[in-house]
Amino acid sequence: MSENLAQDFAVTREKLLKVYPTKAARKRAKHMVLNDPDPETMPEIEANVRTIPGIITQRGCTYAGCKGVVVGPIRDIVNITHGPIGCGFYSWLTRRNQTKPIDDNDYNLMNYCFSTDMQEDDIVFGGEKKLRQAVREAYEIFKPKAIGIFSTCPVGLIGDDVHAVAREMKEELGINVFGFSCEGYKGVSQSAGHHIANNQMFKHVIGLDDTVRDSKYKINLLGEYNIGGDAFEIERILEKCGIDLIATFSGNSSYDYFANAHTADLNCIMCHRSINYVADMMEIKYGIPWIKVNFIGAEATAKSLRKIAQYFGDPELKERVEKVIAEEMPEVEKHRADARTRCEGKTVMLFVGGSRAHHYQDLFAELGMRTIAAGYEFAHRDDYEGRRVLPTIKIDADSRNIEELTVEPDPERYRYRKTEAEVAELKAQGFEFRDYEGMMAQMAKGTLVIDDISHYEMEKLIAYHKPDIFCAGIKEKYVIQKMGVPCKQLHSYDYSGPYAGFKGAINFYRDIDRLVNSKIWGYIQAPWEKNPELIATYVK
Amino acid sequence: MNIRELPTREVTINACKLCNPLGASLVFRGIEGAVPLLHGSQGCATYIRRYLISHFKEPIDIASSNFSESSTIFGGGPKLKQALKNVIDQYQPTFIGIATTCLSETIGDDLQLILDEFNREYRAPGKPLLVTVSTPSYQGSHIDGFHDTVRAVIEQVATGGPKKNMVSIFPGMVSAADLRLLKEVLTDFGLDFLVLPDYSETMDGGMWDTYQKIAPGGASVDKIRAAGRSKAVIQLGRTVRKQQNAAEYLKERFGVESYQLGLPVGIRETDRLMQTLAVITGNDIPQKYQEERGRLIDAYVDAHKYLFGKKAAIYGEPDLVLGIAIFLAEVGVVPVICATGARTGKLGDELRCLLPELEGEITVAEGIDFDDIRTLVERVQPDLLIGNSKGYPLSRQSGIPLIRVGFPIHDRIGGQRILHLGYRGTQHLFDQIVNELIRARQDRSPIGWSYM
Numbered sequence: 001m002s003e004n005l006a007q008d009f010a011v012t013r014e015k016l017l018k019v020y021p022t023k024a025a026r027k028r029a030k031h032m033v034l035n036d037p038d039p040e041t042m043p044e045i046e047a048n049v050r051t052i053p054g055i056i057t058q059r060g061c062t063y064a065g066c067k068g069v070v071v072g073p074i075r076d077i078v079n080i081t082h083g084p085i086g087c088g089f090y091s092w093l094t095r096r097n098q099t100k101p102i103d104d105n106d107y108n109l110m111n112y113c114f115s116t117d118m119q120e121d122d123i124v125f126g127g128e129k130k131l132r133q134a135v136r137e138a139y140e141i142f143k144p145k146a147i148g149i150f151s152t153c154p155v156g157l158i159g160d161d162v163h164a165v166a167r168e169m170k171e172e173l174g175i176n177v178f179g180f181s182c183e184g185y186k187g188v189s190q191s192a193g194h195h196i197a198n199n200q201m202f203k204h205v206i207g208l209d210d211t212v213r214d215s216k217y218k219i220n221l222l223g224e225y226n227i228g229g230d231a232f233e234i235e236r237i238l239e240k241c242g243i244d245l246i247a248t249f250s251g252n253s254s255y256d257y258f259a260n261a262h263t264a265d266l267n268c269i270m271c272h273r274s275i276n277y278v279a280d281m282m283e284i285k286y287g288i289p290w291i292k293v294n295f296i297g298a299e300a301t302a303k304s305l306r307k308i309a310q311y312f313g314d315p316e317l318k319e320r321v322e323k324v325i326a327e328e329m330p331e332v333e334k335h336r337a338d339a340r341t342r343c344e345g346k347t348v349m350l351f352v353g354g355s356r357a358h359h360y361q362d363l364f365a366e367l368g369m370r371t372i373a374a375g376y377e378f379a380h381r382d383d384y385e386g387r388r389v390l391p392t393i394k395i396d397a398d399s400r401n402i403e404e405l406t407v408e409p410d411p412e413r414y415r416y417r418k419t420e421a422e423v424a425e426l427k428a429q430g431f432e433f434r435d436y437e438g439m440m441a442q443m444a445k446g447t448l449v450i451d452d453i454s455h456y457e458m459e460k461l462i463a464y465h466k467p468d469i470f471c472a473g474i475k476e477k478y479v480i481q482k483m484g485v486p487c488k489q490l491h492s493y494d495y496s497g498p499y500a501g502f503k504g505a506i507n508f509y510r511d512i513d514r515l516v517n518s519k520i521w522g523y524i525q526a527p528w529e530k531n532p533e534l535i536a537t538y539v540k
Numbered sequence: 541m542n543i544r545e546l547p548t549r550e551v552t553i554n555a556c557k558l559c560n561p562l563g564a565s566l567v568f569r570g571i572e573g574a575v576p577l578l579h580g581s582q583g584c585a586t587y588i589r590r591y592l593i594s595h596f597k598e599p600i601d602i603a604s605s606n607f608s609e610s611s612t613i614f615g616g617g618p619k620l621k622q623a624l625k626n627v628i629d630q631y632q633p634t635f636i637g638i639a640t641t642c643l644s645e646t647i648g649d650d651l652q653l654i655l656d657e658f659n660r661e662y663r664a665p666g667k668p669l670l671v672t673v674s675t676p677s678y679q680g681s682h683i684d685g686f687h688d689t690v691r692a693v694i695e696q697v698a699t700g701g702p703k704k705n706m707v708s709i710f711p712g713m714v715s716a717a718d719l720r721l722l723k724e725v726l727t728d729f730g731l732d733f734l735v736l737p738d739y740s741e742t743m744d745g746g747m748w749d750t751y752q753k754i755a756p757g758g759a760s761v762d763k764i765r766a767a768g769r770s771k772a773v774i775q776l777g778r779t780v781r782k783q784q785n786a787a788e789y790l791k792e793r794f795g796v797e798s799y800q801l802g803l804p805v806g807i808r809e810t811d812r813l814m815q816t817l818a819v820i821t822g823n824d825i826p827q828k829y830q831e832e833r834g835r836l837i838d839a840y841v842d843a844h845k846y847l848f849g850k851k852a853a854i855y856g857e858p859d860l861v862l863g864i865a866i867f868l869a870e871v872g873v874v875p876v877i878c879a880t881g882a883r884t885g886k887l888g889d890e891l892r893c894l895l896p897e898l899e900g901e902i903t904v905a906e907g908i909d910f911d912d913i914r915t916l917v918e919r920v921q922p923d924l925l926i927g928n929s930k931g932y933p934l935s936r937q938s939g940i941p942l943i944r945v946g947f948p949i950h951d952r953i954g955g956q957r958i959l960h961l962g963y964r965g966t967q968h969l970f971d972q973i974v975n976e977l978i979r980a981r982q983d984r985s986p987i988g989w990s991y992m
């Protein structure tokens with residue numbers, strides 16, 4: 001990174017902070033740092049704290065993280081939103097998760113949005129009766145495998161006990177019914193909702209089906225939500241390698257996969273932010289180790305596959321993985337080399353999510369594009385600075401709000417999947433268990449990192465630095481484009497994708513190439529604005 | 541008229557309505573220099589932004605007072621005041637529109653009290669106008685939030701005085717293209733006017749040369765102030781209730797001559813608007829519109845044979861449903877299903893009164909969801925669905941073509957530019973409907989003829 005850019009960013013940072021009242025400025029300052037990838041000197045960044053009122057944030061609510069992100073993509077659960085209509089409506093299939101029912105008899109409830117649509121009387125006199133009836137009706141109509149109940153803000157306030165209702169209905173209907181206390185105000189962002197979803201799926205679903213599949217390399221993929229078909233591509237690759245995917249949490253998933261997930265021998269985490277809790281709990285209760293993987297980027301995919309093979313340690317698997325990589329890479333290389341001629345050297349900013357702003361840097365790097373600024377919407381410090389900072393993260397009132405389950409090894413089913421000697425051996429080879437080194441370790445020195453960027457800061461940042469591409473979500477897309485900068489939506493992929501794995505990388509190269517090299521940006525200024533004299537002479 | 545109160549279930553399956561603060565936010569963004577602020581948890585603001593953006597394909601900033609757990613216990617006053625300060629510092633708005641959410645309503649925060657405190661504490665110059673509206677979503681839906689907000693703005697901002705040569709018009713929740721059309725009509729009548737809200741530019745603008753804190757455009761606060769001095773005021777939308785009708789307020793408070801008309805869709809309802817404007821101004825209906833009307837009638841004549849006896853199911857905002865039903869009846873299409881997620885209590889009566897000849901052929905459903913719309917559609921087997929993007933799964937499943945109108949349109953581009961109003965909008969709808977029916981027949985024909 002050039003010295004100049006670092007200096008420019010230092011100036012920008014000051015300018016961004018200047019508009020805020022003193023107190024707000026002091027708070028925001030801690031969320032903006034100039035990066036240093038060296039763990040010794042890496043700056044501390046503030047994250048996962050409340051957005052200041054009146055600062056327009058990208059963040060959603062706890063309910064959105066719980067219902068919308070983690071549980072929503074499971075195709076055979078009826079998810080009932082208990083609340084007034086809006087919350088449920090807005091989370092109705094807006095994430096572009098895809099799912100593939102196994103056959104015509106399989107469920108696909110993802111197209112449905114169930115809500116109790118609370119009315120004034122329910123608010124005044126309580127909504128439990130309505131909720132109970134709604135659960136019954138949904139069961140009657142759809143006969144789902146399970147029903148989840150999600151609380152919205154007003155529910156918490158009027159004190160409806162969704163868990164009690166869930167217990168009663170479970171008894172009455174004879175299917176699994178469970179509730180989520182994921183009222184929007186509970187946490188600082190969707191992140192709290194992820195945690196709540198992790199807890200409840202762990203408590204109520206994981207471990208219900210002990211059937212052990214007859215296969216050699218059983219893994220779960222955690223934190224992959226099948227946006228734009230990403231999970232399909234990953235499934236394809238894993239299958240080709242002979243790796244048996246027991247469950248994906250929760251892209252292209254079924255309730256049954258969750259119930260059976262504890263029979264896997266390794267948990268692979270894609271999105272660390274949204275799902276690490278359940279990985280930790282499964283390790284303690286069932287003895288399944290977890291590792292961080294990344295299937296965004298062809299190189300990253302190859303690396304992750306090798307890591308999985310290394311874990312199982314079987315030469316047969318290693319060989320097969322190498323074969324698959326060797327088969328897939330030439331096509332990738334071809335497209336990459338071509339796109340690279342037009343993309344190399346261009347600059348990127350990514351402000352999105354809790355892992356995507358990191359993962360996609362790999363893909364851009366493959367195109368020779370430089371990430372100059374990045375940040376997450378709802379991540380915590382460990383996602384920026386790495387899990388090594390976990391012990392130093394302050395627990396505030398908001399985090400205390402979210403239940404921490406006490407988990408113990410299961411008396412019958414706990415079996416650590418590796419012996420101490422095997423673990424030691426793997427560690428000696430440099431294999432990292434339970435580790436995530438975070439986004440900042442990968443970013444160049446002097447780049448700008450901003451947590452929970454506000455709408456205002458984002459607009460200013462673009463106006464000052466005009467990156468060649470800006471990655472964000474739909475809420476940001478149109479303001480970015482109004483300023484003449486192409487935007488790639490990393491929540492929904494602008495109807496494109498998949499971007500994961502090898503084929504996904506090729507899609508991504510093509511899409512980015514088209515975006516940054518599109519002619520339309522050249523038309524923004526009319527010829528008479530660009531060159532008034534010329535027109536004058538022409539008209540004469 | 542079969543009037544159905546649906547659903548009969550407690551569980552709502554695929555709702556046909558959105559929530560109140562969405563309507564409020566849209567109205568506030570139709571005011572110049574305004575920033576909407578939702579008093580409640582941040583999720584509501586984020587969801588509503590995302591939804592409006594996915595329809596309009598334009599940025600919209602909606603602030604929030606970001607409740608935390610403790611605000612739910614001690615009230616959200618301090619957070620709201622902090623939010624106001626921060627919005628003022630970042631955006632320097634001339635107007636902040638504050639709408640409540642279910643949460644702040646359930647707690648029972650008293651906005652006026654909080655704002656009084658804020659006004660005492662905040663003494664810096666350049667303080668924007670602050671307007672509040674109560675929009676709990678457990679009463680009504682987005683369309684109620686919309687009308688309530690227009691009324692709140694007028695109640696809190698409009699002042700009286702000697703009458704001016706100006707007309708105020710409250711168009712209801714129409715598209716950006718519709719707003720532009722209404723402004724064109726008013727201009728052609730030689731009028732000075734207020735259209736409230738006017739998001740024709742703020743939610744459908746061009747590229748920016750320089751960075752804009754707040755998207756340019758919108759009804760000016762000066763005009764809103766002057767609304768009490770209008771020579772006449774028109775509320776569009778026959779189902780708008782008296783307590784929500786801002787025109788009615790101006791009449792009662794300032795004695796402004798007031799009209800309540802249907803959305804000008806189709807010949808009859810557009811004629812009514814044109815005639816009303818002619819009466820108000822004493823001017824003739826401009827030649828341009830007479831010509832547009834002529835072309836539209838000509839098209840009706842040319843193509844009505846393709847439409848006669850066809851059946852359509854319409855769903856969405858109640859006044860758009862009503863307007864389209866009246867228009868369809870003009871061209872011989874029976875609006876067999878008229879459905880809305882809203883509960884106005886008026887849709888059935890209006891249809892009965894305006895289309896007495898179709899008594900018995902129309903099923904009217906208020907408070908309905910898409911699962912019940914599906915049941916009705918399966919029973920009646922219409923030839924067409926007319927409504928927003930949320931009907932697409934039904935269209936796909938039933939094979940019945942969908943004409944997209946209204947809000948939200950998030951599976952196509954240009955939702956904000958769909959023109960529904962006036963002779964021109966009707967022409968556009970008419971052509972689309974006829975062509976869609978012809979296309980369906982053409983696709984089904986074994987020959988695949990390419991000549992009509």
Ligand code: SF4
Binds near residue numbers: 087
């Ligand atoms: S709580 Fe109310 S205002 Fe907020 S999204 Fe839900 S329905 Fe809309």
Ligand code: SF4
Binds near residue numbers: 154185583
């Ligand atoms: S009411 Fe609460 S749960 Fe619903 S959208 Fe708003 S913040 Fe989220």
